[in-house]
Amino acid sequence: MPAADFRAAAGPALADPQLRANFRRAMDGLMSKRAAVFADRDEWTALRSLGATIRARSLLQLPDLLERLEAKLTENGVKVHWAETIEQGNAIFKQILSGHDARRLVKGKSMVSEEMGLNHALEAEGIEVVEADLGEYIIQLDHEKPSHIIMPAIHKNKQQIARLFSQKIKDAAYTEDVDHLTGLARRVLRQKFAEADAGVSGVNVAVAETGTLVLVENEGNGRMCTTIPKLHIAVMGLEKVVERLEEVPPVLSLLTRSATAQPITTYVNMISGPRRPGEKDGPQELHLVILDNGRSRVFADPQLRNTLRCIRCGACMNHCPVYTRVGGHAYPGVYPGPIGKILTPQILGMETAGDLPHASSLCNACVEVCPVEIPIASLLVRLRSEAIRPRRQADSGPGVVRGAGSQRDAAETWTWRGWALAYRVPLLYRLTSFLLSRFGWALPQRLPLLKEWTTVRSRPQFAPQTLHELARREKVSNE
Amino acid sequence: MNSARNSILGRLRTASGKEALPAENFAVVAPRGWSAEQRLDRMRRMMEAVHTEFLDSRGEDWLGQLQGWLARENIPGLIYAPATPLGRRLSTGWSGSVPLIAYDRAMAEWKEDFFGQAAAGITGTRGGIAETGSLIVWTDADEPRSLSLVPPVHVAVLEVNRLYDTFWQAMREQKWAAGMPTNLLLISGPSKTADIEQTLAYGVHGPKRLLVVLVDGE
Numbered sequence: 001m002p003a004a005d006f007r008a009a010a011g012p013a014l015a016d017p018q019l020r021a022n023f024r025r026a027m028d029g030l031m032s033k034r035a036a037v038f039a040d041r042d043e044w045t046a047l048r049s050l051g052a053t054i055r056a057r058s059l060l061q062l063p064d065l066l067e068r069l070e071a072k073l074t075e076n077g078v079k080v081h082w083a084e085t086i087e088q089g090n091a092i093f094k095q096i097l098s099g100h101d102a103r104r105l106v107k108g109k110s111m112v113s114e115e116m117g118l119n120h121a122l123e124a125e126g127i128e129v130v131e132a133d134l135g136e137y138i139i140q141l142d143h144e145k146p147s148h149i150i151m152p153a154i155h156k157n158k159q160q161i162a163r164l165f166s167q168k169i170k171d172a173a174y175t176e177d178v179d180h181l182t183g184l185a186r187r188v189l190r191q192k193f194a195e196a197d198a199g200v201s202g203v204n205v206a207v208a209e210t211g212t213l214v215l216v217e218n219e220g221n222g223r224m225c226t227t228i229p230k231l232h233i234a235v236m237g238l239e240k241v242v243e244r245l246e247e248v249p250p251v252l253s254l255l256t257r258s259a260t261a262q263p264i265t266t267y268v269n270m271i272s273g274p275r276r277p278g279e280k281d282g283p284q285e286l287h288l289v290i291l292d293n294g295r296s297r298v299f300a301d302p303q304l305r306n307t308l309r310c311i312r313c314g315a316c317m318n319h320c321p322v323y324t325r326v327g328g329h330a331y332p333g334v335y336p337g338p339i340g341k342i343l344t345p346q347i348l349g350m351e352t353a354g355d356l357p358h359a360s361s362l363c364n365a366c367v368e369v370c371p372v373e374i375p376i377a378s379l380l381v382r383l384r385s386e387a388i389r390p391r392r393q394a395d396s397g398p399g400v401v402r403g404a405g406s407q408r409d410a411a412e413t414w415t416w417r418g419w420a421l422a423y424r425v426p427l428l429y430r431l432t433s434f435l436l437s438r439f440g441w442a443l444p445q446r447l448p449l450l451k452e453w454t455t456v457r458s459r460p461q462f463a464p465q466t467l468h469e470l471a472r473r474e475k476v477s478n479e
Numbered sequence: 480m481n482s483a484r485n486s487i488l489g490r491l492r493t494a495s496g497k498e499a500l501p502a503e504n505f506a507v508v509a510p511r512g513w514s515a516e517q518r519l520d521r522m523r524r525m526m527e528a529v530h531t532e533f534l535d536s537r538g539e540d541w542l543g544q545l546q547g548w549l550a551r552e553n554i555p556g557l558i559y560a561p562a563t564p565l566g567r568r569l570s571t572g573w574s575g576s577v578p579l580i581a582y583d584r585a586m587a588e589w590k591e592d593f594f595g596q597a598a599a600g601i602t603g604t605r606g607g608i609a610e611t612g613s614l615i616v617w618t619d620a621d622e623p624r625s626l627s628l629v630p631p632v633h634v635a636v637l638e639v640n641r642l643y644d645t646f647w648q649a650m651r652e653q654k655w656a657a658g659m660p661t662n663l664l665l666i667s668g669p670s671k672t673a674d675i676e677q678t679l680a681y682g683v684h685g686p687k688r689l690l691v692v693l694v695d696g697e
């Protein structure tokens with residue numbers, strides 16, 4: 001289950017050499033492959049600027065586009081549902097499924113469904129939910145959450161997967177042969193596709209103009225889930241919409257190249273409605289659940305709104321020095337890496353995830369690779385200040401981040417106030433620096449701030465004389 | 480859940496301003512100015528890089544060549560959609576030893592056989608996209624969605640004069656936005672995964688093999 005505390009979870013992750021090796025190898029590979037597909041800098045700059053513009057335009061017209069999308073989908077025969085919270089979202093699923101007496105579900109990869117804890121909610125009703133994406137299937141067998149938004153089982157090596165399959169799949173012998181392991185999963189899951197009462201999928205892009213849900217994937221499990229069962233339920237966060245169909249090609253090009261360095265995925269699946277009369281296959285009923293879960297609150301703040309441009313390519317985590325070292329499971333919530341550090345605190349609230357924006361050296365690697373130009377580093381800094389915003393200001397205004405001010409700490413606040421004062425009053429500055437240079441060694445280790453600072457760092461040593469004293473002695477003029 | 484809808488949209492509207500929309504420049508996805516030969520060359524290169532096989536039947540009797548290929552590969556049967564233009568050509572011109580099986584009923588009526596016994600399925604295409612090496616597969620009442628998905632071998636017939644430089648160009652010139660089918664697909668290779676240690680494995684859920692038959696355009 002998600003760790004509630006990044007700080008606490010990061011320790012064991014850092015100390016696990018196997019985990020670190022698995023991530024290091026995978027991220028190195030992803031970074032160099034991505035660099036190769038964007039080798040043409042001019043093309044990258046132009047495409048990225050187009051992608052950022054498309055996503056910015058989508059957000060500028062968001063309520064209108066969602067209404068147009070709903071109208072067009074309805075015209076196409078799709079039933080559209082809205083959920084403000086994950087509880088509402090799960091309830092909608094349960095209601096649709098019970099209306100069809102659907103007990104067996106196959107599911108394509110969807111991070112929003114992870115966000116909703118959908119599997120858990122449905123399994124509690126006695127509904128069987130089978131993750132059909134190979135990576136998702138692997139972690140479902142091991143009762144884990146995804147450690148990466150594109151490659152959910154990236155924390156595992158093939159020995160670990162071989163062991164898992166031999167324990168969990170009937171009649172499976174231990175083998176480390178990847179083709180053989182893939183074949184085992186194919187055998188099990190084909191049966192599930194054929195028997196399923198309903199298929200669940202996410203959405204990569206929804207097009208308002210045509211009422212089209214676009215899904216990209218390599219395996220074909222997404223197509224299975226959206227084609228074979230008689231009922232298909234798709235779920236998306238409300239930010240996924242774009243205005244026109246012609247905006248899809250640049251967005252997909254940025255998505256697949258940033259994610260896995262592929263010029264395109266094996267399948268681009270564009271769904272614009274359920275089976276029409278006379279068609280021989282495809283679901284008879286198609287539903288779309290549009291989830292808010294805090295997004296409209298994020299939207300209310302003009303700077304933080306940029307978080308919603310994200311197309312979930314995962315490039316920011318692939319390039320993140322923190323993510324590479326701690327892996328995806330250390331992050332609370334379901335979105336790890338830089339996107340998680342800006343999104344999760346806004347969705348779960350600062351009380352729960354307020355330490356996430358600090359888990360960054362602000363090295364800017366994510367900002368450089370983000371295909372839709374999200375200023376991740378500035379948003380991290382903004383969220384750091386939201387976390388300690390004075391309570392008085394924190395309670396009001398729709399744009400203010402959930403739980404703003406919850407990380408505020410009296411000792412820290414007063415220390416910084418003192419600091420600021422000392423820098424404004426020369427006499428106080430001199431006095432403080434004199435005292436620290438002479439008696440700083442005597443500060444007790446347990447002093448707030450010093451205590452936190454020294455948990456992972458050595459204690460700072462004060463120079464025996466202040467800079468001003470040294471300058472005077474050296475007769476530096478210019479003072 | 481109308482109240483959810485209204486409160487979500489209400490919040491979004493309250494926060495929306497009247498900012499002008501920034502202009503979009505699609506030049507980077509516009510046609511590349513390639514010749515027909517360059518397009519075909521690129522198409523093959525991109526698709527072969529992801530394990531697609533080609534049968535170049537330009538100027539040849541493609542039906543005969545395909546029959547030969549199926550026989551050589553020991554493929555016991557080929558499922559086809561009889562009502563498409565391609566299907567009509569197949570049913571009139573087919574003679575080889577490999578039987579043609581018509582997909583002429585709803586999938587539910589033969590799901591078990593279809594899943595259990597299908598060996599290969601053949602579909603037409605509405606052309607291809609050279610830049611990414613992608614086939615455009617347009618499904619409808621005559622061309623089922625699952626024909627390019629469930630059988631372990633997918634055979635796709637591609638008329639070489641229907642290649643476009645880019646995805647953006649294809650959708651504009653074919654006017655997709657004017658009327659989308661229930662399911663429009665781009666297919667760029669056989670099914671694959673890299674979920675186990677980043678190692679590529681083909682044929683995970685969809686077809687294990689994809690054969691593109693290149694034919695002359697009408």
Ligand code: SF4
Nearest residue numbers: 310311313314316370
């Ligand atoms: S923040 Fe940018 S780089 Fe990260 S997943 Fe989203 S789009 Fe990709």
